[in-house]
Amino acid sequence: MKKAWWKEAVVYQIYPRSFMDSNGDGIGDLNGITEKLDYLKELGIDVIWLSPVYQSPNDDNGYDISDYQAIMTEFGTMEDYDRMLARAHELGIKIMMDLVVNHTSDEHAWFVESRKSVDNPYRDFYIWRKGKEDGKEPNNWGSCFSGSAWKYDEQTDMYFLHLFSKKQPDLNWDNPKVRDHVFDMMNWWCEKGIDGFRMDVISLISKPEGLPDGIPGENGYADSGCANGPHVHEYLQEMNRKVLSKYDLITVGEAAGVTLEEAKKYANADGSELNMVFQFEHVSGSEHEKTHYGKWDGHKMPLPEWKANLSKWQTGLSHEAWNSLYLSNHDQPRSVSRYGNDSEEYRERSAKLLATCLHMMQGTPYVYQGEELGMCNAYFDNLEDYRDIESINAYHELTEQCGVSHEEMMGYLKRISRDNARTPMQWDDSKNAGFTTGTPWLKVNSNYPEVNAKAQVNDPDSVFSYYKKLIRLRHENEIIVYGDYELLEAESEETFIYKRTYENEHLMVLCNFTDHEVSVTDAVMGQIPDGAEKLIANYADDMGQTLRPYEAKVYRY
Template identity: 60%
Template sequence: MKKNWWKESVVYQIYPKSFNDSNGDGIGDINGIIEKLDYLKELGVNVLWISPMLESPQDDNGYDISDYRRIYKDYGTMEDYEKLLEEAHRREIKVLMDLVVNHTSDEHQWFLESKKSKDNPYRDYYIWKNPVNGKEPNNWGGVFGGSAWEYDDETQMYYLHLFSKKQPDLNWENEKVRQEVYDMMKFWCDKGIDGFRMDVISMISKDQSFPEGKVGSGLYGDFGPYCVHGPRVHEFLKEMNREVLSKYDIMTVGETSGVTIEEAQKYAGENSGELNMVFQFEHVEDASQHVEFGKWTTARYDFKAFKKTMIKWQEQLQGKAWNSLFLGNHDQPRSVSRFGNDNPAYRETSAKMLATCLHMMQGTPYVYQGEELGMTNVYFDKLEDYRDIESIQYYTELTDSGLMDPDYMMKCLMLRSRDNARTPMQWNDSEQAGFTKGQPWIKVNPNYKEINAKSQLADPDSIFHYYQKLIRIRKEKDIVVYGEFEPLYREDDQIFAYIRRLGEERLLTVCNFSEHPAEMEIPEEFTKARCLISNLERKSFEGKIVLKPYEAFVLYK
């Protein structure tokens, strides 16, 4: 297998609004990130993916960009960003930019021009359609609820927005649009960034016949079959690679919701000429997704379905394409609350277990800010505490239409809202968790007194130090990055275990995903193996053993 620096890296995702506020305005900023680079260096990560920091009205927290070449004023200046790159590089940390080019903000200059008239030179930068029988061009619903079309009185036509109405979709069929995007990407690569995480990149190509979507339980049709992995998406990405990506030594990861194994190989195959890797979401769109209202449910995840999916991606991409490994990000609930157990009795043990399971697999691991501390869901119980556009719009749509009881919908938000991951980073036990000296843009999780970086840095047995050790093992042992993957106990209800093999080396990872003891037999080939890391004390690692709740360990031979 070909060796690459991005295969050997560990990525840390920063949500800038919530990471660290250096000037007391309640919003995280670039200088705040610079202040914490030594913390990140100590953790051992060597790539930062920073969610969008470009000029934006912040309708969707920066995923609605109004100027691709300016830094958002509340985050700082271009000089601050250049200093961030310089300071990160000085510590041998690379920086990925979040590339949002499926759509822009409706306040972007291109869209302001596009709206002016049907013959404006920028009209064709976006997707405009005439009304059909006085209504929307088709029945597609937007990701954040409501219709995917917005009527414009000025030109009496509809524009497409797969997300918020303030996020009009770019028309990638237009060669000028593609050239604008490639020029902008070169601008940032020439500044010295180290790669791109590409937001909803699998949606840039649309079926140009714009057919009606299938209506499920909701009010609108599904655009998925016509906009996700659309007809020209691979053609566009190959062009992007030729024009930009192949000219720089950078890392690329595409957000490709709904991706299949076959599609992933097209996007991120070793010689596909597109991207280095993709994010697939099958493991976080778990069995509880097959309910009436998508992710809005209080159902617990299905461990066996989760394990089956994780194993599938390990086995079927092996030697063909590269995996991204993650359990949480800015769009997902906190991983320890979702896949582990955030009850104080089990939070630390289960957070370490989840990290062990993920970091010993083949692929590039992603740590979402605060995950290395075992930060939990915030469980807001009042709608006014939420800031997330998706949470608020779905609450309104589903309760106003009578499709869901308001009390039940609040419980769904407590478990599933994206705001669970967006509460401020918990740095210490001072007011506002040391995130800001002002009033934070979103409330701090009240458990910051118990869960914070300062106390964990001082405790050698903390989750932080456990992550640090896992990352160090990955850097020291090629088998963790390049070894072949072989699952054990496929059908077990509690245990997730697998072997990695590289030449004569062997690695066994064992994890109990439940709060009950679990029996297993250690494979004979690991007799007299060395324990590299474990989250609980154990005298013997041979023969028949009983795993304690959420126990995890890694043996090496």
């Protein structure tokens, strides 16, 4: 297998609004990130994925960009950015920018021009269509943030497409001028010295020919059928030729609706498109449980289904492409609340279990801010405490149009809302968790006096110290990066056990996903020779064949 630095790296995602506030306005900023780079150096990560810091009206927390070459005023200045980049590089940490080019803000200069008239030079930078004769939208596509994907614009008596918020019009990638402008902007950032791009919803940039009606429930991604469109690989190969291949970058594409076969094209071993993709199957609900409201009332995958899914990607991409490894990000609830057990008794143990299970797989691991502390869902009781446009829109749609009760909907939000991941980083046990001296833009999780970085950094038994060890082990052991993967005991509803093999070396990874003791089978234990080295474990002692609640351990032999 071809080796590469980005395969051996560990990435840490920063959601800037919630990471660290340096000026007391309640909003995280670039200088706050610079202040905390030594903390990330201590953790041992190699790359920061920086969620958008570009100029934005903030309809979707920075994913609606009005100027790709300016910094959001709330986050600071370009000088602040340059200082952060320089300090990160001094510490040996690379910076991967979030690239949001499926859509812009409706306040971007291109769109301001585009909506002026049908013959404006920027008109075809976006996707405009006449309504149907009956006065309805051009097709039946839905927005991912509820409602129609089309917005009527009186100025020219036409509709524009927005797969997300009404303030996020989709760019027309079929227009070569759009692609040239985007590539010029990317080159500008690369010349500034950044180290890579995480590409937001990049699988949606090529729309189906003729924009036909979607089949609800079958076309996927808001029923638009836009995922993995007819020219997406052609456009990414052009991006690779004109930008990515000129620099030594890490690239990952957020690829909603991607299949294994499509992923092999996006992240192919010949390097003609991207290094890897984010797929969503393992963080989606069970395919076998009926849902009425998509992710909101989705059921957690049973463990055998979850293992089968992760294993499909491990073996399916092996030697042909490369995996990204993640359980958490700014769009997902907290992993310890979702896949582990966030009770006082088991929070730390299950946070370490999840980290072990994920980081011992083949692929590049992503740590989402606070995950290394075992941060949990916020469980807000009041709708007023939520800030996320997706959550708020869904609340109104499901309670006002679908008959879902307030109590039931609040339960959905507590379980799955994106704001669970966006609560401020918990630095210490002082007011507002040390995140800000002002009023935080989003409430701090109430458990911050117990769960915070200050309490963990110097504690050898903390979740932080465990992550630190996992990251160091990946840097020191090629088998963790490059070894082949084999799932064992696939049908077990209690354990997740897999084996890694590289040259003449093996790892056995044993994880108990329950709150009770489980006995590992003789068939598995028989493969671990006497004298095998215990590489890492979340219990100090070893009970051999017995796995205690949420126990994880890794043997090397």
